[in-house]
Amino acid sequence: xxxxxxxxxxxxxxxxxxxxxxxxxxxxxxxxxxxxxxxxxxxxxxxxxxxxxxxxxxxxxxxxxxxxxxxxxxxxxxxxxxxxxxxxxxxxxxxxxxxxxxxxxxxxxxxxxx
Amino acid sequence: xxxxxxxxxxxxxxxxxxxxxxxxxxxxxxxxxxxxxxxxxxxxxxxxxxxxxxxxxxxxxxxxxxxxxxxxxxxxxxxxxxxxxxxxxxxxxxxxxxxxxxxxxxxxxxx
Numbered sequence: 001x002x003x004x005x006x007x008x009x010x011x012x013x014x015x016x017x018x019x020x021x022x023x024x025x026x027x028x029x030x031x032x033x034x035x036x037x038x039x040x041x042x043x044x045x046x047x048x049x050x051x052x053x054x055x056x057x058x059x060x061x062x063x064x065x066x067x068x069x070x071x072x073x074x075x076x077x078x079x080x081x082x083x084x085x086x087x088x089x090x091x092x093x094x095x096x097x098x099x100x101x102x103x104x105x106x107x108x109x110x111x112x113x114x
Numbered sequence: 115x116x117x118x119x120x121x122x123x124x125x126x127x128x129x130x131x132x133x134x135x136x137x138x139x140x141x142x143x144x145x146x147x148x149x150x151x152x153x154x155x156x157x158x159x160x161x162x163x164x165x166x167x168x169x170x171x172x173x174x175x176x177x178x179x180x181x182x183x184x185x186x187x188x189x190x191x192x193x194x195x196x197x198x199x200x201x202x203x204x205x206x207x208x209x210x211x212x213x214x215x216x217x218x219x220x221x222x223x224x225x
Contacts, residue, residue: 006157032211043201044158044215093157095213102148103213105157 002028004096006106013084013113021079021109023094029074030096034103035067038091050077084113118202123220126192134187134219136202141182144208149176149187151198152218158201161187197223 003026013019023033032051036044048069050056056069068080077096081088089112095103119137126132138147146165150158162169162176164185169176175188189196201218205211 004157034212036215043217044152046212046214049212091155095157097211100207100211102160102163103211104160105150108155108157110155 002026002096002098002104004030004094004104004106006092006094006109008109009107010110011112013111015085015113016083018080018082019084019111021081021092021094021111023077023079023096023106025075025096025098025104028096028098030077031074031099032097033071033077034095035069035077035079036093036095038093038108044093047079081111084111086113089113118204118216120200120202120216120219122217123222125222125224127224128194129191132189132192132196132221132223134189134200134202134221135184136186137184138202138204139183141204142206144206145204146207147176147178147182147185148203148205148213149174149200150203150213150215151196151200153198158215159198161200163205192221192223194223194225197221 005024007022035047038044047062048056048058050069050071052071052074058064071077093108095105097103148163149161152158164176177186199218199220203213
């Protein structure tokens with residue numbers, strides 16, 4: 001299957017700082033990328049849908065000013081958690097797909113805010 | 115988004131077949147049935163998908179009921195590495211293409 005890489009795999013940051021997570025499709029052009037968040041023992045929760053060159057579409061209840069998403073190229077999307085707080089600590093996962101094909105997921109980024 | 119219903123957990127033995135059920139009684143004609151699985155501390159992994167006909171690949175088989183209101187993921191010979199949470203998801207081919215995850219089935223494989 002296609003490869004989607006996230007970086008970093010884990011990050012610890014201080015409360016009030018911002019953290020950027022990268023999601024790259026390594027061997028295909030991703031017209032659409034998705035960002036999810038997953039708390040312990042829970043399922044994945046979709047945060048936003050990002051199409052290359054367009055503004056992201058956020059799911060209800062997700063603060064777009066707090067979770068900044070950029071999809072500037074067909075192989076890269078970034079999620080920036082601004083002014084992070086301990087409640088933002090979670091497992092963040094991206095997925096990417098080309099057109100209407102199946103989605104491929106990154107390995108996830110574990111964010112811990114202290 | 116159309117919803118699916120899966121058992122919270124299932125248990126099976128190594129080298130035996132596993133049948134993971136999924137109910138999707140409100141499925142629409144343009145919904146594809148997708149299965150993903152997630153190992154601990156990893157992102158989900160694509161397993162298989164189908165529309166109407168049964169599907170086979172190297173990982174699993176997908177059996178779809180004639181009325182499409184249910185489906186079954188079949189792992190022909192389970193290994194310990196198949197222990198994961200399995201998600202059955204409907205995705206509208208005409209829609210926003212997003213995958214909305216339910217709670218899935220936690221599969222335990224006994225040695």
